[in-house]
Amino acid sequence: MLYEQMLRFTTRNSGRMAKAKKSGVSPRKMPAQDRSRATVELILDAAARILVKGGYNAFTTNRVAERAGVSVGSLYQYFPNKESLLGELMRRHVAELERGLAAITADAAKRPIADTVRALIEESVRAHLIDPELHRVLSEEVPHLGSLDWRHAYEARCTQRVREFLEARRSELSVTDLDLAIYLVTRTVETAVHDAVGHRAEDLRSGALAEELSRMITVYLTGKAPAVRRPLKVAAE
Amino acid sequence: MLYEQMLRFTTRNSGRMAKAKKSGVSPRKMPAQDRSRATVELILDAAARILVKGGYNAFTTNRVAERAGVSVGSLYQYFPNKESLLGELMRRHVAELERGLAAITADAAKRPIADTVRALIEESVRAHLIDPELHRVLSEEVPHLGSLDWRHAYEARCTQRVREFLEARRSELSVTDLDLAIYLVTRTVETAVHDAVGHRAEDLRSGALAEELSRMITVYLTGKAPAVRRPLKVAAE
DNA sequence: GTATAACATGAGCAATAGCTCGTATTAGTG
DNA sequence: CACTAATACGAGCTATTGCTCATGTTATAC
Incomplete structure (x- = not known):
């Protein structure tokens, strides 16, 4: 189970969420039985x-x-409190995303940049296709939870992984401001895939969107078109 | 003023927003004095x-x-009702965005694709820098308003404008699925600029982000790098 | 001036939400 | 079985919200 922290103090506080929010986002009590x-x-x-x-x-x-x-x-x-429920739901969702990402960047050294980029994008697509409706509601309908530092932490960790990967290949990249490029790329992928869940589900499932996104990102980063062009799917496989 | 429609019927409905939402999103009554x-x-x-x-x-x-x-x-x-307040606020914001977009696509025929892409992106940046905090709250913190057809209508109109522009230049593009490309491009720009308001305000203001985004989009669409590369800013000007 | 419509007020209703706490039930241990 | 701790229950308190309506005020028309 995932209950990292627990048992926040319980401010005696009656009535509906008053001025200062309750306090924790994590489960109050570790279930024992x-x-x-x-x-x-x-x-x-x-x-x-x-x-x-x-x-x-x-x-x-x-x-x-x-x-x-x-x-x-x-x-x-x-x-x-109510928020902690959402918190746990999100934590689980996000953990899934992160697992896949780590696996891919781990052995990125031995493969061409284009392949890693594509793998990352396809992984993002895969993760977003797990209970997509929940994912959508969670990230666009839920009021932004106050001080959800773990969210920023998660984003930071993801960005960091991508950064390590790209810095190792710095010489192959044609961008000037790497920092900005990393930001742009990670955000673009995340938001595009996310948005597509609701508006382009077919293209997501078929892989067409991942294909286009990969092309866009790769060309942007490396400055040259990826090898494959006409044959939409890679020959091998 | 912007009150397109008015005076929706008033369902006698007491208490806090019951099952069926009130009914209109537009002003109830046209102010006369x-x-x-x-x-x-x-x-x-x-x-x-x-x-x-x-x-x-x-x-x-x-x-x-x-x-x-x-x-x-x-x-x-x-x-x-409460919703209609948000509705009017959004309508005004969106109207601003659309005005600029129309002006640019209007005379896109005589300019290179790269220039128009860039102009569109810069316009988006400009619009997002007007009361950015309000913009942010409006589009990411406000629960999604039910049946806000004007929002979809707006997005459709924008997409349509971009489509007309790109279809006219079809021969210059190297994408295979134009429909998907349009979706990807419009979403990417919108979401990236939007996100940057909160996370990369400096790069937004300096124009660096618009620069990178333009490059990414242009290369993706046309298949070749835009003319300028080393000199970060265009020579002329 | 007077009549009528437009505009403004604000106490308060009805509904609902988050959350508590006293009590009942079950599991574990000897 | 007896005893304790863990777990489960749910009526109901309190705060708050969206919204109304009876009443008052100001502008306009004649």
Whole structure:
């Protein structure tokens, strides 16, 4: 399980989210028995299903508890507040993304830049096709969670990986401002793939979008068109 | 003024936004005297300021009215519901974007593709630098307004303009799927510029980001690097 | 001046949300 | 079985929000 931190203090605070938000984004209490671990999963599943079905509007703690078949009380035993529920959901999603990314950059040294770029993009596509609707709601309908430093941390780690990869190949690149290029590239891929989930699902699934994106990014970085052009799919394979 | 449509029926509906949303997104009543026109501006200004300062969280009708120095009643005389306030704010923002775009695509025929691409991108940058914080809140913090067909209409119009421009130059392009290319290009520019407002404001203002983006898009579309390379700024000028 | 329409006010209703806490149930241990 | 800790329950408190409506004020027409 993923509960890194736990047990934030509970500011006695009644009424609906007052001035200062509750406080944690991580689970309040580590479930110890199997029973409660199952409950936590039940709750998270219900939360995801509600978000997908009704959007952030429908996402109320009472509703989540009901759908999960548990009481609100149980929900609040493991999640200090509504936000923490979203937090855990996001953490899981993001972890998936990061795993794939790490695997690819790990052995990028032995392959041409174009291949790595393509692999990264295809990995991003793959990750975005897992429960895409949840992903969409999570990142564009959910009000921006205050002080979610882990999010920035995640983005920083991703950027860092890409940076290491590109710096190692600096001589092969034709961009002047590497820093800016990294920013542009990572953002473009992330946002384009993300946006495509909602607007170009077919092209995402068919791989056409990844193909075009790869071409765009590779040419931008290296200054020359990637080898393959006419035959849309690589010969090998 | 911009009030295209007006005076939607008022479903007697008490309490906080029930199941079926109120109904309109456009002003309820056309202000007729100068006095009320001023009130409307006051309200919109207050709304914008509140959104910028406190985000969507702080955006409540009571607060807006208070900040505007008018009563809630007055607010609801011109805006049928909270959503319509956001609607008008967005409409104004978007109108600005569209004006610039139209002007550029209008006389794109006589200029090289690279120039038009660049002009479009720079225009986008310019538009995003007007009250950037409001722009940000509006498009990423505001819950997605239901049935905001004008938004899709706007995006469609923009895409259409770009399509006409690119189709006229079809022979100069090296992309295979023009439709996909248009999608990719418009989204990339929009999202990259948008994202940069929050994360790369300096590069936006300096023009560096527009420079890089232009290069990336142009090369992608035409298949060959734009004329200028070493000298970062165009010689002429 | 008077009548009428446009405009402005703000106390307060109805609904709903997040969250608590006293109590009941179950699991684990001896 | 007895005892404790973990888990589960859910009625309901409190704050807050979107919005209305009865009433007052100002402008315009005659």
